[in-house]
Amino acid sequence: MQISYCGDNGDSQSTMRKLFDSAAVLFSKYEFDDVTVDAIVESAGVAKGTFYLYFKSKDALIAAFLLDYVSRLDAEYKRHLDSQPRGASASDLLLSLTEKIADMVTGAIGYNRMKTAYKVMLAHDVNMDTITGYNRFLYEISADVIRRGIENGELQSSLSPDVLARHYVTAIRGICYEWCIRYPDFDLKEHALTHVRIMLNGICAKPGSSL
Amino acid sequence: MQISYCGDNGDSQSTMRKLFDSAAVLFSKYEFDDVTVDAIVESAGVAKGTFYLYFKSKDALIAAFLLDYVSRLDAEYKRHLDSQPRGASASDLLLSLTEKIADMVTGAIGYNRMKTAYKVMLAHDVNMDTITGYNRFLYEISADVIRRGIENGELQSSLSPDVLARHYVTAIRGICYEWCIRYPDFDLKEHALTHVRIMLNGICAKPGSSL
DNA sequence: GCTCTTCACTGACCGCAGTCAGTACAGTTA
DNA sequence: TAACTGTACTGACTGCGGTCAGTGAAGAGC
Numbered sequence: 001m002q003i004s005y006c007g008d009n010g011d012s013q014s015t016m017r018k019l020f021d022s023a024a025v026l027f028s029k030y031e032f033d034d035v036t037v038d039a040i041v042e043s044a045g046v047a048k049g050t051f052y053l054y055f056k057s058k059d060a061l062i063a064a065f066l067l068d069y070v071s072r073l074d075a076e077y078k079r080h081l082d083s084q085p086r087g088a089s090a091s092d093l094l095l096s097l098t099e100k101i102a103d104m105v106t107g108a109i110g111y112n113r114m115k116t117a118y119k120v121m122l123a124h125d126v127n128m129d130t131i132t133g134y135n136r137f138l139y140e141i142s143a144d145v146i147r148r149g150i151e152n153g154e155l156q157s158s159l160s161p162d163v164l165a166r167h168y169v170t171a172i173r174g175i176c177y178e179w180c181i182r183y184p185d186f187d188l189k190e191h192a193l194t195h196v197r198i199m200l201n202g203i204c205a206k207p208g209s210s211l
Numbered sequence: 212m213q214i215s216y217c218g219d220n221g222d223s224q225s226t227m228r229k230l231f232d233s234a235a236v237l238f239s240k241y242e243f244d245d246v247t248v249d250a251i252v253e254s255a256g257v258a259k260g261t262f263y264l265y266f267k268s269k270d271a272l273i274a275a276f277l278l279d280y281v282s283r284l285d286a287e288y289k290r291h292l293d294s295q296p297r298g299a300s301a302s303d304l305l306l307s308l309t310e311k312i313a314d315m316v317t318g319a320i321g322y323n324r325m326k327t328a329y330k331v332m333l334a335h336d337v338n339m340d341t342i343t344g345y346n347r348f349l350y351e352i353s354a355d356v357i358r359r360g361i362e363n364g365e366l367q368s369s370l371s372p373d374v375l376a377r378h379y380v381t382a383i384r385g386i387c388y389e390w391c392i393r394y395p396d397f398d399l400k401e402h403a404l405t406h407v408r409i410m411l412n413g414i415c416a417k418p419g420s421s422l
Numbered sequence: 423g424c425t426c427t428t429c430a431c432t433g434a435c436c437g438c439a440g441t442c443a444g445t446a447c448a449g450t451t452a
Numbered sequence: 453t454a455a456c457t458g459t460a461c462t463g464a465c466t467g468c469g470g471t472c473a474g475t476g477a478a479g480a481g482c
Binding site for chain 1: 326329330332333335339343370374375378381382384385386388389391392393394402405406409410412
């Protein structure tokens, strides 16, 4: 896993790694909020000032941690899609992807990490491009599904697959945000599936299909 | 305007008002982040501890400030809908409402207030029910539009108007969130209108309509 | 008169994120 | 050898959100 911000000459690289790895250990044990920068630097055996040579802020470190996480997530989403039956329709694929995302969010990722991620993205002084940038792998794989659906006539829209994929991801992100602010009184998977069905019916060539 | 948390016997009420009003003045001049609790209590002429008798946290005060704001916003949305021509279709009303919301968000409310609102909602230890609760007026007025659309056969869905309204508001909130994290590189109004069109086509009885 | 309780209010204090003037030391030049 | 430069690192310090033991005044009961 590659971390940004590093001048990579010997020691400085390893200091950064020490900080990142110490933080990763602490993050796996405690909530982000409960892990102090003091604890991280103590565990890494460096002074507090050193931390800020390598990370612009605590949020920046959290962002680096999350970016790493997200790229592995997207790889898993891709694997999930690839494991679907050959003849699956684009709608089914998109719904299956949605279900998979909901499962990951409510399961492996969990409320606290999601909440922190959404907070950090709002901070806006931290580079979260791997998560928010349109070159994120998730945009690519959902655009692929949509493109194939359009090519075989199953889906139809005046909008490009890329634009539709952006609307899909925006919707999913919005629903995950809603899950965070309503937690635990919100069924993420059910809401996400219903929303995607509403959207799909809007771009389906054959209307009147089940909702 | 009614603020929560108040024991309302004489002096205590006025101390709360002093705090709230001092904060409101400062919030109108500076960003939320730049207004310190120390500045608020100094301006209100009370000690810091007193602040925490009336507000659970700085976020709670901001929430109270925003709640007030939102109820006035929703009233304006209602007025906007009422001012639309008599024969306007449900789709047109929903699109017009969407446009109005986008205008308010990018205009009167602005990036910083939106960002803070979305951050505070994530905090989850602050009561934002007036904004997130399903009894928020915005849910009611959008459900009304959808209900009338269903009743006159323009819209069709196995889902209830209330559920559809929740999906509508969730979508709008999600797109506003997206606007915040991409600010300023995101056309809120255009994205919101397109998304609502996608959703509408999904619940329109007459398919094949323009997208 | 006197204690006891209640309650609005106080401000010194704490924890934590983030800062910055300063140190130590390994080259580099003269 | 001496003076200079760049750089990895340091830790005391600041600012701010939030806490809590304590104060003073206004009743309640005797």
